[in-house]
Amino acid sequence: MRQTRALPLFCGLWCAACAAFVLALMAGSASVSPENVWTALAGGDAGMHGDIVLNLRLPRALAAFGVGALLALAGALLQVLLRNPLAEPYLMGISGGAAVGALSMLLLGAAIWLVHTAAIVGAALAVLLVLTLARHDFAQGAGHDGSPRLLLTGVIVAAGCGAVVTLILAIAPDQKLRGMLFWLMGDFNGVDRWQLPLGGALVLLLLMLPEARALNAMARGPLAAQTLGVNVRTQRLRLYAVASLATAIAVTTAGAVGFIGLIVPHAMRLIIGNDQRGLLPVAAVAGGTMLLLADTLARTVVAPVQLPVGVVMAFVGVPSFLYLLLRRHERA
Amino acid sequence: MNAPEHSLARQLLQTRALTLVRGARELVAALDWSVCEGEFWCVLGPNGVGKTTLLHSLAGLLPSTGIDLQGRPIGHWDPEQQARLRGFMPQQIHDAFSASVLDTVLLGRHPHLGRWDWEGAGDLEIARQALETTGMQALASRDVLTLSGGERQRVALAMLLAQEPRLLLLDEPSSHQDLQHQVKIFSVLRGLAEAGCALVAAVHDINLAARYATHALLLDGAGGADAGPIDIMLTPERLSRVFRHPVRRLDDQGRGWFIAD
Numbered sequence: 001m002r003q004t005r006a007l008p009l010f011c012g013l014w015c016a017a018c019a020a021f022v023l024a025l026m027a028g029s030a031s032v033s034p035e036n037v038w039t040a041l042a043g044g045d046a047g048m049h050g051d052i053v054l055n056l057r058l059p060r061a062l063a064a065f066g067v068g069a070l071l072a073l074a075g076a077l078l079q080v081l082l083r084n085p086l087a088e089p090y091l092m093g094i095s096g097g098a099a100v101g102a103l104s105m106l107l108l109g110a111a112i113w114l115v116h117t118a119a120i121v122g123a124a125l126a127v128l129l130v131l132t133l134a135r136h137d138f139a140q141g142a143g144h145d146g147s148p149r150l151l152l153t154g155v156i157v158a159a160g161c162g163a164v165v166t167l168i169l170a171i172a173p174d175q176k177l178r179g180m181l182f183w184l185m186g187d188f189n190g191v192d193r194w195q196l197p198l199g200g201a202l203v204l205l206l207l208m209l210p211e212a213r214a215l216n217a218m219a220r221g222p223l224a225a226q227t228l229g230v231n232v233r234t235q236r237l238r239l240y241a242v243a244s245l246a247t248a249i250a251v252t253t254a255g256a257v258g259f260i261g262l263i264v265p266h267a268m269r270l271i272i273g274n275d276q277r278g279l280l281p282v283a284a285v286a287g288g289t290m291l292l293l294a295d296t297l298a299r300t301v302v303a304p305v306q307l308p309v310g311v312v313m314a315f316v317g318v319p320s321f322l323y324l325l326l327r328r329h330e331r332a
Numbered sequence: 333m334n335a336p337e338h339s340l341a342r343q344l345l346q347t348r349a350l351t352l353v354r355g356a357r358e359l360v361a362a363l364d365w366s367v368c369e370g371e372f373w374c375v376l377g378p379n380g381v382g383k384t385t386l387l388h389s390l391a392g393l394l395p396s397t398g399i400d401l402q403g404r405p406i407g408h409w410d411p412e413q414q415a416r417l418r419g420f421m422p423q424q425i426h427d428a429f430s431a432s433v434l435d436t437v438l439l440g441r442h443p444h445l446g447r448w449d450w451e452g453a454g455d456l457e458i459a460r461q462a463l464e465t466t467g468m469q470a471l472a473s474r475d476v477l478t479l480s481g482g483e484r485q486r487v488a489l490a491m492l493l494a495q496e497p498r499l500l501l502l503d504e505p506s507s508h509q510d511l512q513h514q515v516k517i518f519s520v521l522r523g524l525a526e527a528g529c530a531l532v533a534a535v536h537d538i539n540l541a542a543r544y545a546t547h548a549l550l551l552d553g554a555g556g557a558d559a560g561p562i563d564i565m566l567t568p569e570r571l572s573r574v575f576r577h578p579v580r581r582l583d584d585q586g587r588g589w590f591i592a593d
Contacts, residue, residue: 083428083429084428085428085429210447210448213442213445213447214442216439216442217439217442219428219429220427220436220439221425221426221428223393223420223422224422224425224439226391226392226393226411227391227392227393227415227418227419227420228415228439228440228442228443228495229411229412229413229414229415229416229442229443230411230442231411269429269430273430273431273432273435274429274430274431275435277450
């Protein structure tokens with residue numbers, strides 16, 4: 001049914017993504033002409049501009065696109081798992097766990113690879129903690145809607161991590177605070193690892209697409225899904241695992257960039273409906289494009305100062321989300 | 333009970349010593365019961381005797397042993413196979429997301445579609461037919477979140493019809509319906525039974541059951557269950573005992589009507 005509406009949007013979004021990439025490669029402290037961008041990408045000799053495009057801007061742009069896609073995908077999946085259109089990737093404490101890990105290492109003044117590793121370990125511990133605490137809600141059959149309790153468990157774990165983060169910020173010496181705040185707000189400054197976020201987004205999306213129609217049934221509740229032949233228990237675990245992995249990769253790449261995971265799936269759902277077969281790919285491309293544009297804005301708007309991308313996302317995100325929310329209220 | 337009079341080939345559902353426990357209470361004790369094609373069973377009993385629990389068990393939503401589908405234990409079927417044979421309509425539906433009525437009904441085709449299939453013209457035709465049968469065709473493009481309780485319930489029935497199961501389990505299928513639609517829904521269900529489906533419905537309206545069902549299962553909530561053809565089961569004496577309230581039968585135009593005294 002929705003195939004007809006998802007496909008044009010999907011193609012349009014890819015065009016927007018290409019435009020966003022060109023813009024990201026051109027804009028910056030040294031402005032590069034479109035011809036030079038093309039020459040550099042095509043492997044020609046564009047001199048110093050070629051270096052800037054290929055070694056500085058391209059990896060960062062690819063990483064931003066991958067992280068945006070991961071967060072939008074994770075948000076869309078968690079919204080199905082929790083059957084709540086306001087669910088978002090950080091609700092379940094994954095970013096909180098990663099933040100505790102990363103900030104502890106920043107506090108100790110550890111090397112940057114240790115900060116990354118600790119973020120991964122922290123995210124994994126948060127996932128394991130929620131899984132252990134909510135194991136009954138995952139294991140229960142379809143006769144029982146575990147999503148409210150699962151949601152509460154995640155929210156409480158996130159709150160606990162938030163308290164530890166605040167404690168670390170309170171005791172951290174002043175010169176370390178800036179780095180910590182940038183990590184918390186999400187920042188692509190110096191990020192050059194694009195392979196994992198981009199590859200992760202692609203693999204996780206391809207992993208979920210075959211299940212997309214079953215997810216449509218899951219969104220109608222466990223009773224409906226089970227009686228339509230969906231194995232609710234397996235799907236719940238799969239949803240949680242994939243959403244957690246996507247969030248963990250995103251957070252450990254660029255810190256806790258907010259709003260993408262909440263707004264993008266929500267906005268796309270308003271346009272093409274809640275058919276996951278269309279929604280998941282569309283949300284991933286839209287999330288990537290949006291974060292890429294936000295990052296380009298973050299490093300150019302008050303250049304040479306670079307803003308954390310999370311701040312730009314919040315400035316864009318808060319009003320657009322309120323608009324969507326109020327518009328929906330008026331319709332109903 | 334009535335199992336021996338049917339041949340095994342036509343039997344869709346069978347319980348063998350099925351026991352259902354909720355908390356400390358035994359709702360159903362060692363129930364031996366079978367449902368065959370062409371039968372329309374209504375499950376009657378006061379609130380809290382286990383009608384929904386029984387239906388959930390039969391629908392595979394609660395882990396239980398002693399339930400066979402077409403002579404094969406429920407645990408030996410994979411979920412999709414079960415969904416092609418058996419459908420369930422719950423008592424209440426909570427929608428979390430917007431969706432059109434037609435898309436909701438089309439979801440009923442899920443067990444018939446392969447992993448990469450999209451709903452085709454045939455599925456669309458089945459869904460539209462189901463909407464027409466339930467009197468919802470005019471609302472096909474409406475958002476389910478804007479429907480009334482009765483309309484939403486008929487969408488759920490349309491989704492069950494689009495699933496095309498041979499065994500239909502329904503939990504109070506007309507609880508939110510006005511008079512006209514109560515009669516309409518029950519005549520649709522009766523029509524399905526006459527076309528060879530088997531139906532089990534939890535019902536509170538004894539008179540609808542008396543008029544449309546072919547068999548009745550009476551639950552007393554203390555483990556006791558009585559099953560049999562509707563004319564034998566629906567007597568003032570049995571109903572008064574099961575509902576713990578005196579029930580009288582009035583006769584009009586050759587039909588018996590049951591009222592609470």
